[in-house]
Amino acid sequence: MTSQTPIYEARNISKSYGSVDALVGVNLKIHAGEVVGLVGDNGAGKSTLVKCLSGAHQPTSGQMLLDGKEVEWKTPHEAIEAGIETLYQESGLAPDLSVSSNVFLGREELVKGPLGRLGFLAQKSMDKKAHEDLERVGIAVPASNRAVSQLSGGQRQAVAIGRAVSWASKIIILDEPTNHLGARQAGEVLNIIERVKSEGFGVIFISHTLPHVLQVTDRVAVLRLGRLVADKPTSEFNSETLLGTITGLIGE
Ligand SMILES: Nc1ncnc2c1ncn2[C@@H]1O[C@H](COP(=O)(O)OP(=O)(O)OP(=O)(O)O)[C@@H](O)[C@H]1O
Ligand SMILES: [Mg+2]
Numbered sequence: 029m030t031s032q033t034p035i036y037e038a039r040n041i042s043k044s045y046g047s048v049d050a051l052v053g054v055n056l057k058i059h060a061g062e063v064v065g066l067v068g069d070n071g072a073g074k075s076t077l078v079k080c081l082s083g084a085h086q087p088t089s090g091q092m093l094l095d096g097k098e099v100e101w102k103t104p105h106e107a108i109e110a111g112i113e114t115l116y117q118e119s120g121l122a123p124d125l126s127v128s129s130n131v132f133l134g135r136e137e138l139v140k141g142p143l144g145r146l147g148f149l150a151q152k153s154m155d156k157k158a159h160e161d162l163e164r165v166g167i168a169v170p171a172s173n174r175a176v177s178q179l180s181g182g183q184r185q186a187v188a189i190g191r192a193v194s195w196a197s198k199i200i201i202l203d204e205p206t207n208h209l210g211a212r213q214a215g216e217v218l219n220i221i222e223r224v225k226s227e228g229f230g231v232i233f234i235s236h237t238l239p240h241v242l243q244v245t246d247r248v249a250v251l252r253l254g255r256l257v258a259d260k261p262t263s264e265f266n267s268e269t270l271l272g273t274i275t276g277l278i279g280e
Pocket of ligand 2: 074075076
C-alpha cells in the first residue's frame with residue numbers, strides 16, 4: 029500500500045436484478061500498488077461488482093470514487109477512458125490476429141496516408157509498442173507479430189493481461205486470470221500481477237484458486253450471498269480460515 033486515499037473505492041454498493049439482490053451494501057477500497065483479492069462462492073456477487081466497477085452495469089444504489097472523486101459510468105468505455113481496464117474471464121482475444129493486433133484491438137493506431145482520413149494501420153509502431161508494453165510487465169512473447177493461435181494458453185492469458193496493462197492507467201480488474209492454466213503458466217500470470225503491482229497499479233484479482241489468492245494478494249475481500257463478510261490483510265488468513273469464511277463455516 030503506497031498511499032492513503034484509495035485510487036478506487038466502492039461505497040455501499042447495492043445491485044438488484046429484479047427480485048435478486050446480487051449485491052447488498054458492499055464497500056471495497058483499492059490503493060495504488062495494492063492487489064486486492066475478491067473471493068466468494070458461485071453467485072456470491074463477484075462478477076456483479078466487477079460489472080459495476082467497470083461500467084458494464086450501473087449499481088442500483090451506492091457510490092464509486094476514483095481518486096476520491098465520485099464517478100458514474102454510463103458505459104464501459106467511460107471507465108476505460110478513466111484508466112480502469114477489465115479482463116473478463118473470456119478475454120476476447122482474436123486467435124487469428126497477431127499479438128500486437130490483439131493488444132491494439134479496437135484502438136488501432138491510425139496514421140494519415142495517401143488515402144487521407146481513411147489512413148492505414150501503423151503496423152511497425154504497433155508491433156514495437158506492443159512488444160515494449162508486454163516486456164515492461166515481464167511478458168515474454170516470442171514475437172509480437174506472431175498469431176495468437178500459435179501461443180500456449182498461458183502465453184495467451186499473458187497477452188490478454190498485457191493488453192489490459194498497456195491501456196490501464198490506474199486499475200486493472202482480472203476475473204479468473206489463472207483459470208484453466210497449468211501450474212507453471214499460472215505461476216507466470218501471478219508473476220505478471222506482481223510486476224503490475226510494482227508499477228503502481230491497483231489490481232483486483234478474482235479467483236476460486238485460494239492458494240493463488242493467498243500468494244499474490246495484499247488484502248482479501250470475501251463476498252457471501254451479495255454481502256461483504258470479510259475484508260482483511262491476506263496475512264490474517266490461511267487456506268482453512270479463508271475457505272471457512274467463503275463457505276460461512278466461519279462466521280463474520
Ligand atoms: N443479469 C442478471 N440477471 C439476473 N440475475 C443476475 C444477473 N447477473 C447475475 N445475477 C445473479 O446475481 C447473483 C450474483 O451473480 P454473480 O455473477 O455476480 O456471481 P459470482 O460471484 O461472479 O459467481 P461465479 O463465481 O459463479 O462467477 C447470482 O444470484 C446471479 O444469479
Ligand atoms: Mg463470476
